[in-house]
Amino acid sequence: MDETRKQELIKTLSSRLNQAMRMYLDNCTRCGTCIEACHAYASEPDIKYSPVGRAQNIRRLYEKYFKGAGKLAPWLSEAIEFDDAVMKKVYDTAYTCTGCRRCVTYCPFGIDTQQIQSLAKQLLIVADMEPKVLSMLADMSIAKGKNIDKTKGSFATAVSNLETEVLERWRSEAGAKAVPLDVQDANVLYIALAGKHSIIPAASIMNAAKEKWSLSYFEAVNFGAFVGNPQKTKEIADRIIQEATRLNVKEVVICECGTAYRVMKYMTGEHPFKVISFIELIARYLQEGRIKLDKAKLQGRKVTYHDPCQLARNGGVYEEPRYILSHLTDDFVEMTPTREDNWCCGGGGGLVAMGEKDFRMKSAKVKVDQFTATGAQVLSTACENCHTQLSDLSEHYKTGVKVEYLSDLVSKALVQE
């Protein structure tokens, strides 16, 4: 590693040292309370994948460049220097952290390991060592924002081709568009993912509720956040903010994508519109009596629910999915542990996009044990990333459990009066 790169890394590390980060780096007592809180360690004990183990290299770099002992007498501290070998270790511990923040709820000092890993990811970007697939996806999203006018027409044709499948779930009034686009002054701008499975159920539910809504031209997921690049995260979110502002919508509703929800809700500042998750919108429709569900659709199958980390522990959405499930089934069973203590699925932080199947399957064994212990045949969830990882786990460990999106279950149970 050349000197210029080293200096860039020191500068980046320095730029992230606000009061909170210094507190996280200074105050770890190595008490070990967090160690078993990480699903990766709990599944396959290896100290480098424990929260305190993951933070160790960043702490030692901080000691080297910013603490008295590391600067004056490095032989007395554990300080290490920026070099290629150290950065390889940082990669291994940073991009295997899903950012679930389960460990944070265990640390008596409130140390946020996910924030330390986000700093680690920023350093890896400066070192040109981040996973290129995540940067590629983030760049694609940014380019899409710049060129959207060129593809609006073909996108509109594709969504109008979904009409039959939307109408199979809910017959709208004649003349109403099944998937509306560009609706000025809509109550809801719904931000989907690229796939039709994230559009059709939502469209049928909003049509059933007689909502004035509009589908966004952009996808919800923010790969800038996955890769850990604040500038790209902002550029990707700005596309949606500009569209919502142009259409003067009241609410931006994020589809079942945990990271997209957390980024839009907590990391993009104040807006003239509200940001909610689609799960919150469904719960509201049920509460207001705007949609009704038929429990017969799930009759005879026990159902459990996986709280996506970015929606629940990091987004506070716990009650709404359970309220929805109470309208879908009388045979619901909670996992143990549950809610803020729920195990991460093991696929977050970009791991699904990066592939990493072997690591994902091994590091989430504890998740498989947790959901199979419920005896449920249906594992519902509300995040595309969790859905992919849980489906992979179910197949890999041959559990026979079917993973379902909550919105899909709701849209198939809509009662047409």
Place this chain on the structure above:
Amino acid sequence: MSDIAVAKILDLKGLPCPMPVVKMSQEIGSVQVGEVIEVHTTDPGSLSDFPAWASTAGQEVLTSEQNNGVIKIFVKRLV
């Protein structure tokens, strides 16, 4: 029907986010420069995602067509 000569057909129907673009970026190297991959997908978003990816990866989306719910995108390898 397009009369573009294709070197490979890639079936990406029904894949979860973001696998269609990830698979495309992995597969583009499997054809020669100048050859075309025909992608089949059911994702409306891929109609904007693929041209955006191509513009950042130095590749080219020649055209797309939609029939019976299947979207076909023709991607030419330029580099």
